Amino acid sequence: MTPRQCYRETEVDAPYDPLLMAARLARAHRGETHVLYEQGDTWYVGLGVLAEIRVDRQHVHYACGTDRRSVAWQGNPLRVVAALLDELPVEGWRACGWAAFELAAALAGGHPGSASTPLLHLVVPRDEVRITAGRALLRTSAEDAQARLAALLAEAPAESEAPAESEVPAESEVPAEHVRAGGLPGLDLAADGGQYRKLVAEAVADIAAGAFDKVVLSRVVPLPGPIDLVDTFVLGRRHNTPARSFLLGMDGLRAAGFSPELVVTVSADGLVRTQPLAGTRARTDSAAENRRLRAELLGDAKEIHEHRISVEAARDELGAVCSAESVTVDEFMVVKERGSVQHLASQLSGRLAPGLDRWDAFAALFPAITATGVPKPAAVAAVRQHEQVAREMYGGAVLAVDASGVLDAALVLRAVFEQAGRAWLRAGAGIVAQSVPARELEETCEKLRSVAAYLVPAEGR
Numbered sequence: 001m002t003p004r005q006c007y008r009e010t011e012v013d014a015p016y017d018p019l020l021m022a023a024r025l026a027r028a029h030r031g032e033t034h035v036l037y038e039q040g041d042t043w044y045v046g047l048g049v050l051a052e053i054r055v056d057r058q059h060v061h062y063a064c065g066t067d068r069r070s071v072a073w074q075g076n077p078l079r080v081v082a083a084l085l086d087e088l089p090v091e092g093w094r095a096c097g098w099a100a101f102e103l104a105a106a107l108a109g110g111h112p113g114s115a116s117t118p119l120l121h122l123v124v125p126r127d128e129v130r131i132t133a134g135r136a137l138l139r140t141s142a143e144d145a146q147a148r149l150a151a152l153l154a155e156a157p158a159e160s161e162a163p164a165e166s167e168v169p170a171e172s173e174v175p176a177e178h179v180r181a182g183g184l185p186g187l188d189l190a191a192d193g194g195q196y197r198k199l200v201a202e203a204v205a206d207i208a209a210g211a212f213d214k215v216v217l218s219r220v221v222p223l224p225g226p227i228d229l230v231d232t233f234v235l236g237r238r239h240n241t242p243a244r245s246f247l248l249g250m251d252g253l254r255a256a257g258f259s260p261e262l263v264v265t266v267s268a269d270g271l272v273r274t275q276p277l278a279g280t281r282a283r284t285d286s287a288a289e290n291r292r293l294r295a296e297l298l299g300d301a302k303e304i305h306e307h308r309i310s311v312e313a314a315r316d317e318l319g320a321v322c323s324a325e326s327v328t329v330d331e332f333m334v335v336k337e338r339g340s341v342q343h344l345a346s347q348l349s350g351r352l353a354p355g356l357d358r359w360d361a362f363a364a365l366f367p368a369i370t371a372t373g374v375p376k377p378a379a380v381a382a383v384r385q386h387e388q389v390a391r392e393m394y395g396g397a398v399l400a401v402d403a404s405g406v407l408d409a410a411l412v413l414r415a416v417f418e419q420a421g422r423a424w425l426r427a428g429a430g431i432v433a434q435s436v437p438a439r440e441l442e443e444t445c446e447k448l449r450s451v452a453a454y455l456v457p458a459e460g461r
Contacts, residue, residue: 003065004089005050007128007139012150014136018043019237020157021136025129026247027230028152033123035096036233036247037400039408042132044400046096046125050141051088053081053095054251055103055120057112064088064124077106078359081120085401090124092139094402097122097250098412101391104367104380117392117419121250122401129153184455189221189425189445196444197437199386200429206382207433213309215373215382218428219444220389226458227416227423229256236454240339243275244410246398255393257415258450260338261345263397264365266407270352272322272361278310278370278430279303279344282446283337294335294342302434307333307344310430313369313376314348321364322350339414339450358407362399368411370430371395393417394426414450425451 014021022043026036035046051064059070060080067089073080085095102112103119112119128139129149136153140146196219203215233247233256242258262275280303281293297303311329318327327350336345352361372395373379383391394417399409417424427447429440 004091005141006091007141008143008146010138010146010150012136012138012153014131014134014153016153016157018131019234021131021153022129023230023234023247024152024155024157025149026233026249030230030249032249033125033251034247034249035123035125036245037096037398038237038242038245039400042130044094044096045129045131046094046123047128048126049123050090050126051093051095051124053084053097053120053122054118055081055106056118057106060084064090075109076363077103077119078363081122082357082359085122088124088403092403093124094128094400095122095124096248096398096400098248098255098393098398099366099396099409100393101367101371101383101395103396104372104376105384107363107366108377108380117253118251122399123250184224184452184457186224187221187452187455189448189452190441191221192219193441195219196441200431200435200437200440202386203382203431204433204435204437207431212378212382213374214306214430214432215379215386216371216395216428216430217383217386218391218394218426219387221425221427221448221452223416223423223425223455225423226421227418228456228458229254229416229418231456232256232416232451232454235456236339236451239454240414240450241337242339242414244398244408246410246415248398252419253393254418255412255415257398257412258339259398259410259415260336260343260413261368261370261411263368263409263411264361264407265409266352266358266361266405268404268406270405271349272318272352273347273349274314274318274365274368275345275347276307276310276314276368276370277336277338277343277345279307279333280341280429280443280446283340283342290342297335297342297344298333302432303344304333305434306430306432307346309374309432310369311346311348313374314346314365317364317369317376318348318350321353321356321360323353326351340453341446341450358401358405362407362409366397366409367395368397371411371413371428373430391426395428414447416451416455
């Protein structure tokens with residue numbers, strides 16, 4: 001049995017831009033596991049591994065000190081994950097990681113496919129930094145780590161870490177007619193446009209035949225070379241307005257992203273929230289044009305239909321795990337600005353029904369209805385049929401859980417990925433009966449621009 005462990009905790013000043021301080025910590029530890037997660041006004045940075053849980057297609061693998069186990073799962077691997085987390089011999093633990101889109105098939109009792117990445121990967125960090133309002137809480141498991149981390153936070157940002165505004169390409173410097181160009185020379189965000197338009201037309205035909213009401217189909221944009229993910233994250237975060245942002249390196253997979261919406265959050269006292277976004281128009285540098293596009297979005301029958309059925313589906317999913325009388329629509333069809341686009345957004349909440357926990361809520365709402373379609377089982381099947389490349393992290397979630405019972409899961413969209421020498425972007429669009437293939441392609445380009453305009457080549461630092 002691994003003995004119980006306690007973090008050494010101390011508070012220090014964090015006097016500089018939290019984005020730059022968090023990015024510096026990640027860069028200093030880029031050769032090992034690291035997870036940066038911006039949640040509200042707090043920036044969490046987990047470094048190294050104290051404990052780890054990985055779910056594959058047959059087992060849940062657990063490692064903490066000398067305790068290493070592989071537990072076969074059947075039915076729902078999240079029950080095994082929950083039990084192992086309850087056994088963690090770490091006081092005040094907090095785990096961060098990600099869930100693959102293909103976990104959906106496992107939760108539905110099907111086969112998750114042949115993708116090689118985990119279905120779920122959570123890490124309790126060796127050291128953790130929480131930056132809030134000019135202060136940082138250092139939680140370390142090694143005695144010498146506190147001084148090292150404090151020194152990184154105390155150092156003034158270098159010029160290369162904080163580019164002058166004149167060096168940062170504003171969104172106004174990416175003309176609408178160049179929306180397909182991206183931030184790298186020669187990058188065409190619509191290179192596979194013909195194939196994607198064909199997929200959309202096929203999906204519209206499926207909808208007309210009654211297969212489903214909505215499906216979200218995505219496409220991959222390969223990048224020509226490696227990306228400096230830390231610089232890309234800093235640059236992109238300055239020009240995005242995400243619900244959550246993240247930068248991680250875990251088991252050979254690296255990603256940076258600006259999540260537009262929350263899949264689900266669960267508070268320690270059982271309040272469940274979800275935030276579906278569906279319906280899109282571009283966001284430009286012109287306030288007048290944005291107002292015009294906003295009015296167009298709010299009056300577009302196709303976009304309103306897409307949003308309404310997404311909210312109805314999310315309400316049904318909440319109702320499956322929450323007390324019926326507690327489920328409410330707290331905010332309906334407002335417009336949220338998310339980087340290079342603006343979306344129709346709603347927020348729903350409810351209270352967990354007796355006997356259920358955060359993992360039941362996660363299983364009910366994952367993957368997000370806005371990354372799958374309506375009804376979700378048929379839409380997930382259509383995604384697997386039409387898309388040629390497994391989604392893995394894309395369309396899944398970055399999530400954080402802790403010993404108090406909290407869960408926070410953000411939808412993985414508007415992200416850049418690197419693995420095994422490849423780098424890529426990915427984006428999709430919600431397809432309903434009224435969808436026009438050319439417009440859905442253009443929508444994916446608008447979404448891709450939230451990241452593509454700020455890509456920094458690895459050799460470009």
